[in-house]
Amino acid sequence: QQPVQSPQAVILREGEDAVINCSSSKALYSVHWYRQKHGEAPVFLMILLKGGEQKGHDKISASFNEKKQQSSLYLTASQLSYSGTYFCGILSPGTYKYIFGTGTRLKVLA
Amino acid sequence: GAVVSQHPSWVICKSGTSVKIECRSLDFQATTMFWYRQFPKQSLMLMATSNEGSKATYEQGVEKDKFLINHASLTLSTLTVTSAHPEDSSFYICSARDQVSGANVLTFGAGSRLTVL
Numbered sequence: 192q193q194p195v196q197s198p199q200a201v202i203l204r205e206g207e208d209a210v211i212n213c214s215s216s217k218a219l220y221s222v223h224w225y226r227q228k229h230g231e232a233p234v235f236l237m238i239l240l241k242g243g244e245q246k247g248h249d250k251i252s253a254s255f256n257e258k259k260q261q262s263s264l265y266l267t268a269s270q271l272s273y274s275g276t277y278f279c280g281i282l283s284p285g286t287y288k289y290i291f292g293t294g295t296r297l298k299v300l301a
Numbered sequence: 302g303a304v305v306s307q308h309p310s311w312v313i314c315k316s317g318t319s320v321k322i323e324c325r326s327l328d329f330q331a332t333t334m335f336w337y338r339q340f341p342k343q344s345l346m347l348m349a350t351s352n353e354g355s356k357a358t359y360e361q362g363v364e365k366d367k368f369l370i371n372h373a374s375l376t377l378s379t380l381t382v383t384s385a386h387p388e389d390s391s392f393y394i395c396s397a398r399d400q401v402s403g404a405n406v407l408t409f410g411a412g413s414r415l416t417v418l
Binding site: 193223230231232233234235238278280286287288289290291292293294296 | 333335337342343344345346347350392394396398406407408409410411412414
């Protein structure tokens, strides 16, 4: 039931791009993305509500493919501050329980 | 924006003692709050759903007698780890959804790091 994220970990240089994928075995109604710094609580990045929706803020954007039951997070021209663990989260309809993905550890090097 | 306050931020206790963690929604009412547990380098795993005025709903494999959840008001949920043991050491995080605003976004508390000696 837990969404599977790929890759599990990625290391990149400042300025490089990265893509993080989130796949669910169940139908998706919305996808949420969070970033967590070590020892801190997750911070909300964005929510995608409709299939085909794409959204972005600054140099971080995401897409939602409802048919494929997956979402992707795009980090463009990465900055040192992007380092952390990224989680996708899916909302279970009816129960409104949030189930988080397996996580992707991202490290940006100077 | 919605704010969730969680206390304490860290606690160290001896094996066999009980520890209570509080989760408060400061500027909104939350009929439902969620409790997660996170072990190092792992994802957040949902432990239970706390429902105001009724019993919590526990996920499979979570001992309800060990992790007592009380949601006495629309702004407060507590998690009590009873008879804590070293294997209960973890990062516990609560979250709540501002249902009035209609936004399906969870707001997280800052988390509580429990260390059981």
